[in-house]
Amino acid sequence: MNWNTITEKVHAAERLTYEEGVWLFEQRDVIKIGKLAQVVRRRLHGDKVYFNKNRHINPTNVCALHCNFCSFARTSDNEAGAYTHMPNQIPDKVRAAVEAGVREFHIVGGLHPELGFEYYLDVLETLKREFPHIHLKAFTAVEIDFFAKLTNLSH
Ligand code: SF4
Incomplete structure (x- = not known):
């Protein structure tokens, strides 16, 4: 071969x-x-191509890890530039994008050391309740691994 x-x-x-x-x-x-x-x-x-019109959502930039390449993460909520959006704040932040026609939320962010798994579930539930027609694409492998360790659930 x-x-x-x-x-x-x-x-x-x-x-x-x-x-x-x-x-x-x-x-x-x-x-x-x-x-x-x-x-x-x-x-x-032929020349036809497919585009997915989506809105990125980064619920928090506070992260328990310190990847060398990452300029996004902050080590705690007290560090300059740190932010954490509460789940009920997020719909208003993305409403304009939905009205502009996005079809997907692409959700990825920091591994917050204190908020717990419920916070992430709440983000998804809130978005799905508010915008049931929008597809959710959420979390990278490192986040899934973090959740598994937090909850003792399997990946
Ligand atoms: S896990 Fe993600 S957010 Fe956290 S430090 Fe690494 S790249 Fe940055």
Whole structure:
């Protein structure tokens, strides 16, 4: 199995085998894979593209972790620049975006060391109650891991 064989099959619109798919999955050259995917995408859909119009919500920037690359997080509510929005404050902050036609809330933020899991549930419940038609896309893997440790629930 190699790039040449797979590239030829993609350009000839031939279906890849399961093994070829696994081989591609194990390759590190994602740009090369992306270029091949683009060949197929253009064949199927031409110049049409899909956009998701969403509104990012970062409920708090107070975080128990200190990732080296992060300039967003603050270590406590007392640090300069720290903020935490209470769940009932959030709908008014995003209402204008909903009226402008967003279809999704993308929720990600700090791992607040004191608010507890209920706070995060409350954020989701409040948004879903207020805007039931908006899709919720919430939390990264590190947040899910944090919640699991907070609650002793599985991931
Ligand atoms: S977990 Fe997220 S918010 Fe917290 S320090 Fe890391 S990147 Fe920043």
